Structures are given as structure tokens and as C-alpha cells.
Amino acid sequence: MTFVSIREVAPRDGLQNEDPVPTEAKVALIDALSRTGVRRIEAVSFVHPKAIPQMADADEVWATAWHNPGVRYSALIPNGRGAQRAIAAGFAEIEVVVSASDTHNRRNLNRSTEESLDDIAGLIPLVHESGATLEVIVATSFGCPFEGDIDPDRVAAIVARVRADGADRIAFGDTTGMATPRRVRDLLSSVRPDLLHFHDTRGTGLANILTALDLGVTEFDASAGGLGGCPYAPGASGNVATEEVVHMLHDMGIDTGIDLDRLIEAAELAEKVVGRRLTSGVLRAGPRTRLV
Amino acid sequence: MTFVSIREVAPRDGLQNEDPVPTEAKVALIDALSRTGVRRIEAVSFVHPKAIPQMADADEVWATAWHNPGVRYSALIPNGRGAQRAIAAGFAEIEVVVSASDTHNRRNLNRSTEESLDDIAGLIPLVHESGATLEVIVATSFGCPFEGDIDPDRVAAIVARVRADGADRIAFGDTTGMATPRRVRDLLSSVRPDLLHFHDTRGTGLANILTALDLGVTEFDASAGGLGGCPYAPGASGNVATEEVVHMLHDMGIDTGIDLDRLIEAAELAEKVVGRRLTSGVLRAGPRTRLV
Numbered sequence: 001m002t003f004v005s006i007r008e009v010a011p012r013d014g015l016q017n018e019d020p021v022p023t024e025a026k027v028a029l030i031d032a033l034s035r036t037g038v039r040r041i042e043a044v045s046f047v048h049p050k051a052i053p054q055m056a057d058a059d060e061v062w063a064t065a066w067h068n069p070g071v072r073y074s075a076l077i078p079n080g081r082g083a084q085r086a087i088a089a090g091f092a093e094i095e096v097v098v099s100a101s102d103t104h105n106r107r108n109l110n111r112s113t114e115e116s117l118d119d120i121a122g123l124i125p126l127v128h129e130s131g132a133t134l135e136v137i138v139a140t141s142f143g144c145p146f147e148g149d150i151d152p153d154r155v156a157a158i159v160a161r162v163r164a165d166g167a168d169r170i171a172f173g174d175t176t177g178m179a180t181p182r183r184v185r186d187l188l189s190s191v192r193p194d195l196l197h198f199h200d201t202r203g204t205g206l207a208n209i210l211t212a213l214d215l216g217v218t219e220f221d222a223s224a225g226g227l228g229g230c231p232y233a234p235g236a237s238g239n240v241a242t243e244e245v246v247h248m249l250h251d252m253g254i255d256t257g258i259d260l261d262r263l264i265e266a267a268e269l270a271e272k273v274v275g276r277r278l279t280s281g282v283l284r285a286g287p288r289t290r291l292v
Numbered sequence: 293m294t295f296v297s298i299r300e301v302a303p304r305d306g307l308q309n310e311d312p313v314p315t316e317a318k319v320a321l322i323d324a325l326s327r328t329g330v331r332r333i334e335a336v337s338f339v340h341p342k343a344i345p346q347m348a349d350a351d352e353v354w355a356t357a358w359h360n361p362g363v364r365y366s367a368l369i370p371n372g373r374g375a376q377r378a379i380a381a382g383f384a385e386i387e388v389v390v391s392a393s394d395t396h397n398r399r400n401l402n403r404s405t406e407e408s409l410d411d412i413a414g415l416i417p418l419v420h421e422s423g424a425t426l427e428v429i430v431a432t433s434f435g436c437p438f439e440g441d442i443d444p445d446r447v448a449a450i451v452a453r454v455r456a457d458g459a460d461r462i463a464f465g466d467t468t469g470m471a472t473p474r475r476v477r478d479l480l481s482s483v484r485p486d487l488l489h490f491h492d493t494r495g496t497g498l499a500n501i502l503t504a505l506d507l508g509v510t511e512f513d514a515s516a517g518g519l520g521g522c523p524y525a526p527g528a529s530g531n532v533a534t535e536e537v538v539h540m541l542h543d544m545g546i547d548t549g550i551d552l553d554r555l556i557e558a559a560e561l562a563e564k565v566v567g568r569r570l571t572s573g574v575l576r577a578g579p580r581t582r583l584v
Binding site: 143145146178180183200202203207240241244247251252253284287288289 | 576
């Protein structure tokens with residue numbers, strides 16, 4: 001393995017789980033990340049402003065941010081209305097979430113997993129007509145804070161359904177940091193995603209990525225500074241920090257296209273934007289090559 | 293692999309790198325850890341009270357703490373005077389540190405690595421005469437914050453020297469959190485320790501342990517709550533948190549003898565004792581099996 005593709009999710013997944021910040025701060029963060037060499041950025045979500053006020057200015061953020069031609073930008077949507085907004089804004093990559101856990105899906109989306117899968121089946125032609133692709137993110141793939149372990153067969157059945165319905169890509173979300181090396185092996189021996197999204201709630205973030213690399217996965221979400229979390233997961237900390245992932249990968253001789261120094265600068269900006277100390281180790285201590 | 297041996301180092305390595313705490317708090321922490329099922333505890337160090345005031349009451353702490361017959365307790369010493377105190381206190385397991393990095397050794401011990409190795413050669417017969425064993429901890433084995441990468445051959449030469457001099461056990465210390473999965477593989481392909489001591493400064497703590505397990509290492513230091521750090525390492529965070537290590541190992545079906553709930557209670561006590569929020573994920577969020 002010589003290259004791993006990172007999708008930077010701080011502007012959307014990170015900021016959506018923080019107190020709202022000004023439009024210009026969001027634009028500045030996207031622009032800083034667009035200068036790091038990262039090839040993919042989850043930029044905004046098109047959700048109802050009453051449900052998620054953090055993303056109420058998604059159209060303005062996206063209209064103002066630099067669109068680096070070397071970067072693939074994506075948007076998350078919850079439904080057809082969101083898909084229409086994302087398409088109108090010009091996104092070529094669109095994501096939608098469904099939870100493997102029915103309880104989590106009901107809490108998060110106010111409907112059953114089955115109902116969400118039906119909704120997604122209806123979304124796919126709409127997205128494809130515009131020339132965009134749809135990625136389905138299967139949340140709670142490694143466990144649910146309400147239901148506990150999720151049977152890999154249940155995740156596999158969801159994957160089979162959405163692939164049959166025409167989904168372009170599949171991601172597994174470790175929504176509340178319940179993934180461990182053992183659970184990664186268990187699930188991935190049943191069914192393979194295109195991309196993995198880990199949190200670092202219980203210290204296993206990089207150990208999970210190491211395990212997934214060993215199993216041949218080459219695409220991961222990560223969030224500058226570890227920004228983000230999950231409002232439905234008490235005690236859950238943020239996404240795995242992009243600079244920690246990149247630091248480990250580069251040390252292993254695996255390229256990401258990312259300039260680690262610029263990425264750390266972007267993580268410093270993320271920290272300033274949200275106004276709280278982020279726990280990312282590489283942000284705090286610098287890379288191992290930074291000597292005294 | 294069915295069992296991994298954890299040495300709990302919060303009472304010594306943890307508290308030595310925090311502001312001094314009262315004797316009774318140290319005793320309470322040792323006693324709480326002695327009730328977790330952990331088989332080994334680094335209890336105190338016998339160092340000059342002016343150099344390290346945190347351990348000035350080591351004799352009283354050790355005389356007061358519960359000596360659980362199911363636990364092996366150890367003490368760290370810097371020199372012959374410390375060894376005499378540890379032996380007089382009845383310790384059967386004694387540890388001494390030498391840095392693979394000459395610069396780090398001079399900053400930490402005010403002498404060259406070579407001079408420290410000569411000192412250790414003189415200590416070994418003294419320790420053995422008392423019936424105790426001596427473990428040599430090779431600090432900065434995975435990198436030095438002043439010198440950078442440390443050649444595995446240098447570590448191997450130190451190991452060969454101290455083994456020839458009669459050292460009973462060898463540990464490799466990742467003193468400032470510069471170990472990564474790649475560096476663990478690199479070093480351990482040259483020379484094997486009995487035990488590994490990782491910090492989680494850059495997020496790689498559990499990924500390093502996972503890598504070492506894959507290479508057959510079965511003994512690790514860890515610190516409840518991730519207590520500790522290194523005063524010579526700017527930005528360095530604490531040791532790998534025992535509850536994060538145990539949480540991952542138990543999930544893999546590897547026993548440690550430790551009751552995770554009791555361990556988390558001990559980590560909560562460690563947090564109370566030092567009066568600052570510790571960053572351990574499993575301490576904050578609980579184990580993945582703790583549902584809402």
C-alpha cells in the first residue's frame with residue numbers, strides 16, 4: 001500500500017457538532033484545508049436550519065469557499081429536499097446516512113432503518129439524474145449506544161440493499177466510537193465498505209485504522225484537530241484527528257498527498273474557530289520529527 | 293495469545309510527573325489499584341527528595357500501603373543509595389533507567405549513557421545479593437526529543453551490555469511518545485525487550501500495543517487514567533491509559549486478570565487525586581459495553 005485517501009470532514013461533521021460559528025470562519029476552515037493537499041473534503045450539509053442551525057448557511061459557505069480543482073468536495077443530505085439543494089449548489093458527490101441500529105436511526109432520523117432505506121432508494125435516481133454520485137454512510141456499524149453490538153449480518157444486509165438500489169459508494173460509520181480492532185476484523189470479514197469513518201472515543205482510533213489497512217482498506221474519514229462528536233452519544237469525543245492519521249501513515253511510508261505542517265495549521269485554525277482546546281496529540285505535541 | 297501482563301505505573305511514573313500529592317492519597321491510589329486484579333504495580337521510586345519531591349515520602353507510602361500477596365510491586369531507583377533504600381523496604385523487583393539517547397541521559401541523569409551503564413553494572417550485584425531482580429528500562433528507545441530517531445543498533449548494544457552485566461529484565465521506554473507502529477516493528481526486528489512502555493502523546497498508544505502484540509510481546513506498562521508524562525518532553529502527554537489498554541485487550545479475548553469496572557474506579561480516584569481532568573477515553577466515555 002503506497003497511498004491512502006483521506007476525506008477531511010471537519011467543516012461538516014466537525015462543525016455540525018459544535019456550537020454554531022460564523023460563516024466566514026467556516027469558509028476560512030474549508031479554504032485552509034483546501035490548501036493542505038488533501039484530495040477530498042466534506043464541506044457542508046443541506047439540512048433543515050431548525051434541526052441543525054450549525055449548517056443553516058450551507059449555501060453561502062459553499063458559494064464563498066475556494067473550490068480547489070484538485071479537491072473533491074462533498075455534501076451530506078438527509079432527504080430529497082437536501083439532495084435538490086446539494087445538486088443546485090453543484091455538488092458532484094453527495095452522502096446520506098442510515099443507521100444499522102434501528103433505535104439509533106429512530107433517534108437520529110425519526111424513522112426506522114427500513115423506512116430510511118426506502119427513502120434512499122428514492123433518492124438515488126434523483127442524484128444520478130444530476131450526474132452526481134451517492135454514498136451511503138452506514139452509521140453505528142460497529143455498535144450502537146442504545147442497542148449494543150450490531151450483528152455484521154445486519155450491516156451486510158443494508159449494504160446489499162443499497163448496492164442493489166444503485167448506491168455508488170458505501171461507508172461504515174463508527175458513530176459513537178465503539179469500534180475496536182476486533183470489531184473491525186469481525187465486520188470486515190463479513191462485508192467490505194469503500195471507506196471507514198472512525199471516532200477516537202476510547203483510544204482505538206489509530207489501532208482501528210491500522211487493522212483496516214491490514215485488511216486492505218485505503219479510504220478513511222478524518223477531522224482536523226479531531227473536531228466533532230455525536231450529540232446522541234453521551235461522553236463521545238470527536239472524530240479521529242486527521243493530523244494523527246496522516247502522521248502515522250507518513251511514518252509508515254504511505255502517502256496521502258497532504259502536507260502535515262499545513263494540516264496542523266488548519267487544525268490550529270479549527271481550534272481557534274470553535275474556541276475550545278482540542279485533544280489531538282499531534283496538534284498538541286507536533287509530529288515526532290519536531291525536535292526540541 | 294490468551295493473557296497479557298500489565299504493570300500499573302500510575303502511583304510512581306504517573307504521580308512523579310504531577311504536582312506533589314499527600315501521602316494518604318498515594319496510599320489510597322495504590323490500594324485501589326491493588327484491588328483491580330492487576331498483577332504488577334510500580335509503587336514508588338527511591339530518589340533524592342530535592343530532585344523529585346513527589347516521591348519524598350516513598351518509605352512511608354510503601355510502609356502504609358496494602359501489600360496484596362497476589363500483586364508484584366516494584367520500585368524505581370536512580371543509583372546505589374536508592375537501591376539500598378528499596379532493598380531495605382523489602383522490594384523484590386527493582387527498576388533502573390538509562391536513556392538510549394546520550395543527550396537525553398545527560399539531561400535526565402547528568403551523565404553519559406556509557407557512565408550510566410557502568411553505574412548499572414555496579415548496581416546489579418548489590419540488587420542480586422538481596423535476592424531482588426533488576427530491570428533496566430531503556431528510555432527514548434523509539435526516539436529522542438533532542439536527537440530524533442535512535443538507531444535500533446544502539447538500543448541493541450545497550451541491551452547486550454546490560455544483559456551481559458546480569459540484568460534480569462529489559463524494558464523499552466517510549467519516553468516522549470515518539471513510537472509508532474512502524475518504529476515498533478523496526479526496533480523489535482533488531483532486539484526484543486521483556487516489556488514495553490508506551491506513551492500516547494501522538495495518538496499511537498494502542499496502535500503500538502497492537503503492533504507489539506502481533507510481534508509476540510505480552511508485557512506492557514500502563515497508567516490508570518493515562519496519568520503521567522515526561523518533564524523533559526515539551527507537549528508530551530501521559531502514559532497509555534490502563535483502562536484503554538485493558539478495554540481493547542478484553543474485547544480481543546485476551547485476559548489481563550483485571551476487573552475493568554474497578555480499574556475505571558481507580559482511574560477516577562487518580563483523577564481526583566491530581567485534581568485535573570484526565571484525557572483517557574474509556575475513563576470519560578466508559579467501555580463500549582456501557583449502553584445508554
